[in-house]
Amino acid sequence: MMAGMTTIVRTISRLLFPFMVLFGVYIILHGHLTPGGGFQGGVIIAASFVMLWLAYSLEQSPIEFKLFRTEVLEAIGGLTLATVGLVGLVMGMGKFFGHVLPLGILGSVFSGGDLPLLNIGVGIEVAASIILVFYAMLRKVGWDEK
Amino acid sequence: MSLNYVVAMLLIALGLYCLLLKRNLIKMVIGLGVMTDGIHLFLISMGYREGGIAAIVPAGMLQDNVAAGFASAAVDPIPQALVLTSIVINICIVALALSMAIWVYHHYGTLDPSEVRRLRE
């Protein structure tokens, strides 16, 4: 496996990690107000994890990785999307992705109907699946089944 | 403006060159990515407007008389949505292609596509 990098890189990436995750969450939650959204925020969250792995190597990473949990999270993200769509279909008079929540005031965080929910779903899905992709490539998941 | 289109076409040509002539699966995947990026640049520059604003209505700009002005000042948002979708798709393609390249290396011990040819005729 990789040996990881020098102490400087490790320390800085460890310090930076929470802020990157926070920034990703900010991008996701403000997706309906500013440029950005679920996909961009999710990629930023995934990138913060990948940064830790690159600095520390997979085994020594300060955040322990749980394969099962990530897989479930990915499925939940996808299901959130589909559920919001279906709720719109059922409650919104046959409109798939029709708005159910009130639209709110333009410019405030709690506005935009179902959009923030969709952004959160996309964010979870993207972050989890990109982390899974990197993990699968680093650990070669399924390699031993041959 | 027209520089954008020239660069986009150059990127597409470069990607195609990579696909046709490089003898390494990973480089071919990179070529595919470069080609798709060229198409994205092409799409984005089509919706761009000189001095336009982002296609998000700012707070307090939704009076009736301003809406028309906003529509004529903002850039076209549809290409941006298309490009975002296409980027997501491209991520899937690159990830799947690279993981398949790992398996090809596992079975064949090489990434040279001219040696990965047990299925033929």
Next chain:
Amino acid sequence: MEFGPGFWGPIVATIVMLLGAGFACLMLLGSRKISKVRPSIAKRSTYGCGEEVKPEEVIADSEQFYSPIRRVFKPFYRYIQPGHSGKLNTYLLWVVIGFIAILVAIALVLR
């Protein structure tokens, strides 16, 4: 397009064909009854170039199954079959060539 008894009556034709097939089966069974000759050992050794070959071990090479047709289309097989060489770059080149061919053809048609 009419599929009735006038133009092409599928049901009538099917019955006729089934009757024909039954007749052929009868003829086959009858011929089996009349002559019981199976390939003799001498004949088999002639086909096997003098070697002792059991019927179970004889396999017809499936690639050479239709060698006369292969001979007719020899130029085709000489050029096209090696083309499927399994090289990915060649295949991608075909795609580009195909695109150019389609482009030129469409430009000629829609001129």
Next chain:
Amino acid sequence: MIEIPPIIAIVLPLFGAFLTPIIATISRRYDAERKVCGWFTVAITIAMLLTVASMGARIWGGEVIVYRLGGWSPPWGIVLAVDGLNLLIALIVAGVSSLVAIYSLVYMRRDTRIDLYCALLLLVTAGAMGITLTGDLFNLYVFFEIMSISSYALVAFRRKWDSVEAGIKYMIIGSLGTSLILLGIALLYGMVGSLTIADLAQKLGQIAPSDVVVPLALLVTGFGIKIAMIPLHAWAPDAYQAAPSSISALLAGATTTAGLYAMIRVVYMMFGAFGVGTIFAIFGLVTMVLGALMALTQRDLKRLLAYSSISQMGYILLGVGFGTALGFQGSLFHLLNNAIFKALLFMCAGAILYRVGTTNLDELGGLGKNMPITAGLFAIGALAISGVPPLNGFASKWTIYIAGIEAGKAVFSLIAIIMSVLTLAYFLKAINSIFLGQRPKRLQNVEEAPLTMLFPMMLLAVLCIVLGVLPSLGIDLVAPAQGAIMNQSGYIHAVLGGI
């Protein structure tokens, strides 16, 4: 009126694909992962088939069902539009995928990670269904990508050397094709400024046809890769040979059908470029001849079937290329028949692979005594595909020949008839090498395929016979689709309706 059946037909498999991993996690605890996932997939696909079928009565009555996503009206929002053509293709896709799901219950018994297989199978189905039902060009591209990417993963599912090699070849060639489609859509958007197919069709009518040559060629090439038109066919033999047989059946029955639908919809109903038909006819002829000649020399059964599939696609392109009502009728009928007998043949190949472990023709022989039912079903499929009279292949091929003669292209029909003879020739070779002849010693204890696998095959074989004996049934099924192709303005009017 609420028009929800189209969206339900797309969302069902999509939702199912996301749900499968969770269901698998829960059922793994009770050690029933395989059964639960398999039957879940079967249930979803059959529900999808019923949803599609429920639209039948209204559409055959001449209606066009239009569903506006999120309530946005057409030129701005995404719209699903279902007319006769969509319905026929959707029925084929849903039918083939539900039979494949039943077949996979047993066929994939020896593989690990069955939950991923089921999720990917549902994703392919969702993609094909989305292509079929959508009325928006970019949405079509997205569903095309969903279908393609999941089929790349399914081809390489077993991760042996052959599947991985076929997978990466299919992937790179296919991705080049989809990039070309994206470029074509980008050019069209720059030219016209719209993405709804009906709106595009209306606006493209006012543009000189010589201006749209480049996007048209890009789109035709992109869709041509998916339907394995020569010279864009290179991925097909490898992928069909190396994929699990159920997936080969799905590729031949569902994804190629969806690709051909996209081709017809874009070229004829969006660009209105009926002149391009001649090119289709010529490419179809080349595809037919080369596919048949290459199939003649194959050693592997599934590779032979793959080339045969390419050859049959040539017939369909030929019929489409004539551009007459009869031509469309014949080729759409042949598309339906092709999905039926090609799925049947690949499933037979899968049954042999499941019981014997190889599909190499040189190593097989005399299996007719061990697997009489499979042999009979394979014979029915082979005779149907070669166009032997009382079976369905004859009716559709006959219609295509007549269409060629009526369109003044009798030479094309003549070559098609000769190629039909070649088709019979290589299938007779396959039957001879597998089911007749001397049986090698090690094949003595081979058993008949399990009943769960035989059931979908029997269903398909019965369809072959029924559509052959009563071809007017098939023609009736196809006629609304052919009517929809010829009725471009009706489609535009129905979709853009209130504006």
